[in-house]
Amino acid sequence: MKTMVEHVEIEFIKGNIAYQPGIEAVVNAANARLTTGGGVAGALHDAAGPELYKACKPMAPINPGEAVISPAFKLPNKYVIHCLGPVYGQDKPEDKLLKNCYKNSFRLIAENQIKSVVLPAISTGAFGYPIVEATQIALSTTLAEISSQKQLQKVKFVLYSEGDLKIYESLFRQICSNK
Numbered sequence: 001m002k003t004m005v006e007h008v009e010i011e012f013i014k015g016n017i018a019y020q021p022g023i024e025a026v027v028n029a030a031n032a033r034l035t036t037g038g039g040v041a042g043a044l045h046d047a048a049g050p051e052l053y054k055a056c057k058p059m060a061p062i063n064p065g066e067a068v069i070s071p072a073f074k075l076p077n078k079y080v081i082h083c084l085g086p087v088y089g090q091d092k093p094e095d096k097l098l099k100n101c102y103k104n105s106f107r108l109i110a111e112n113q114i115k116s117v118v119l120p121a122i123s124t125g126a127f128g129y130p131i132v133e134a135t136q137i138a139l140s141t142t143l144a145e146i147s148s149q150k151q152l153q154k155v156k157f158v159l160y161s162e163g164d165l166k167i168y169e170s171l172f173r174q175i176c177s178n179k
Contacts, residue, residue, distance in 0.1 A: 001169050005176070008146045011156045012172065014165045017120050018047035021076035023156060025069075026118045027105050029125070030082035034060040034068070039125040039160075044080060048073040056082065064091045065100030069108045079112065081105045085123030088130065098123055098137045106145040109152060116154040121164055131164055135171050143175065 002011045017040055020026060029040040034056035036045035045052050051073040059068045059082075067083035083105050086097035101122055109117055122138065123129035138157075146152060159165040 009154045012168050015158045017158045018043040020118045023116045023118045025079040025114045026077045028080050028082045029120050029122045030084050032061040034082050040120045048075045065097040067104035081108050088128040099141050102141040113151050118156045118158050
């Protein structure tokens with residue numbers, strides 16, 4: 001699904017977040033130490049090569065809700081924005097920390113004049129955040145942030161499963177119809 005919101009194209013796909021050519025930055029659902037692991041972080045680190053870990057090491061650790069930026073190395077992107085989402089039921093308040101994760105990612109997007117970005121469903125895998133709640137936060141924060149991002153032209157959500165994709169598309173339609 002593709003649509004325009006203000007001056008920004010919003011797209012939702014099921015796919016491999018580590019292979020998103022033509023997009024300037026990719027957001028990594030990172031762990032605190034900014035190392036490889038499972039899910040999004042594992043896929044991005046594997047595709048980027050060992051240079052990504054070396055570049056991230058001096059920036060670690062980060063706290064839930066924080067974001068940092070690095071080069072993308074062997075990924076087909078220029079930058080990786082690493083943000084640490086909350087572990088559901090452990091990092092409190094989860095909703096504020098997850099919102100800060102997206103807000104801090106968009107702050108780095110603005111600071112680096114990034115025109116296109118790929119986002120995953122942060123904290124919904126191993127960190128256990130319920131997908132519907134996390135999606136509502138991701139979409140509402142993204143929609144609130146894009147109006148101040150004059151350089152931004154495209155936001156692409158790359159989801160791991162068909163079920164997650166359907167939730168994102170459905171909630172996006174609901175949010176837009178309520179405006």
